[in-house]
Amino acid sequence: MLLTIIVLDSVGVGELPDAAAFGDTGAHTLNHTLAAAPAALPNLAALGLGRVPTVQTSPGGLPETPEVRGGYGRMREVSPGKDTSTGHWEFMGVQLQHPFQVFPEGFPPAVMDRFDAATGRGHLCNRPYSGTDVIRDFGPEHLETGAPIVYTSADSVFQIAAHEDVVPLDTLYAWCAAAREILQGEFAVARVIARPFRGVFPFERANEHRRDFSLVPPPTVLNAIEDAGRSVVGIGKIPDIYADRGITESIHTDNNADGIAKTLARMRRAAQADESGLIFTNLVDFDAKFGHRRDPAGYSGALAEFDAALPELLAAVPEGGALLILSDHGNDPTWRGSDHTREYGMLLAYRPGIGAVDLGERATFADVGATAAEALGAQWTGPGESFWTLLT
Ligand SMILES: O=P(O)(O)O[C@H]1O[C@H](CO)[C@@H](O)[C@H]1O
Ligand SMILES: [Mn+2]
Numbered sequence: 001m002l003l004t005i006i007v008l009d010s011v012g013v014g015e016l017p018d019a020a021a022f023g024d025t026g027a028h029t030l031n032h033t034l035a036a037a038p039a040a041l042p043n044l045a046a047l048g049l050g051r052v053p054t055v056q057t058s059p060g061g062l063p064e065t066p067e068v069r070g071g072y073g074r075m076r077e078v079s080p081g082k083d084t085s086t087g088h089w090e091f092m093g094v095q096l097q098h099p100f101q102v103f104p105e106g107f108p109p110a111v112m113d114r115f116d117a118a119t120g121r122g123h124l125c126n127r128p129y130s131g132t133d134v135i136r137d138f139g140p141e142h143l144e145t146g147a148p149i150v151y152t153s154a155d156s157v158f159q160i161a162a163h164e165d166v167v168p169l170d171t172l173y174a175w176c177a178a179a180r181e182i183l184q185g186e187f188a189v190a191r192v193i194a195r196p197f198r199g200v201f202p203f204e205r206a207n208e209h210r211r212d213f214s215l216v217p218p219p220t221v222l223n224a225i226e227d228a229g230r231s232v233v234g235i236g237k238i239p240d241i242y243a244d245r246g247i248t249e250s251i252h253t254d255n256n257a258d259g260i261a262k263t264l265a266r267m268r269r270a271a272q273a274d275e276s277g278l279i280f281t282n283l284v285d286f287d288a289k290f291g292h293r294r295d296p297a298g299y300s301g302a303l304a305e306f307d308a309a310l311p312e313l314l315a316a317v318p319e320g321g322a323l324l325i326l327s328d329h330g331n332d333p334t335w336r337g338s339d340h341t342r343e344y345g346m347l348l349a350y351r352p353g354i355g356a357v358d359l360g361e362r363a364t365f366a367d368v369g370a371t372a373a374e375a376l377g378a379q380w381t382g383p384g385e386s387f388w389t390l391l392t
């Protein structure tokens, strides 16, 4: 049995009931993207995306689809956060009781003094910033001094931007590893992120060399699947998000097109070998290249790119297999600021021969992991209610 899960990072489907606590009342990544930059998305519509509550199907939204052949629904996130780590850990059965720490005033001297000692240089910035603005505003000084640019956001992240000609990649990754060691206990942030950039002012981000250094998660459904003797193939950011725990094979990707191509190839290889396991992919461009940049046209183009590849992905699902398409939070590109938005996760499902299946409103993202465990015969007694029987 081959299960493939693809996360469309940040493609939220409307404010969660507690969105007000995050300042996100009214956010709707999918609707607002398509209203600002229309795209038909016929293949996502045919899976039932237009039937997910609040998703717009009138003009400026998805097309009406007479025949839906897929499972569709939306998912509540119970963990108190709207970042990638919180969402992906909850997918796989970890419901956080407390939010990851955030540092809206920047990181204290107790952290920065140790970080400076580890790099042997000073640092620049050390406050919340958009990652493209921060290299524009601090890049010239960084080129002169060689000091790393440190910044954060509404999320629990310690980000280090450095020019590839000033700080070699392996040095930047070593600085991230040093920061990861420092940022534990009372200073534990969910992720340290390497943000290399290149070129001349205002510079260009080297997204393909980004690396996330995550906290180690508690035991997840991925561990249970591995313990059941199944493969767990992490594609894109997935291995980083789970700190390589419960991952049996990692495949790096440069962008969404590369992630789609590598997922397709791995699905075909698994089907030929009659391999039983999970292929778990994160497509990050929606979030990193367009959501945080408040670029609805770019966001819409990325959705259209994925939609165009969907027929091949569906055709690669072997008999008896399944494909789930999810999202882990919102990042409404028409919203104020440059941060994520607190939204329902998208849930779409496909199996060869499936009809129209309403998967309803899931009480937690953890239903995904409970379903994956049941589908793959793994033992999981943690949070989440499986919807596997709705797909069989
Ligand atoms: O502005 P950039 O560098 O894309 O950073 C964004 O990426 C981080 C992880 O999604 C977010 O917390 C936000 O800070
Ligand atoms: Mn994300």
Ligand SMILES: [Mn+2]
Pocket (backbone or CB within 6 Å): 287, 288, 292, 331, 340
């Ligand atoms: Mn993000």
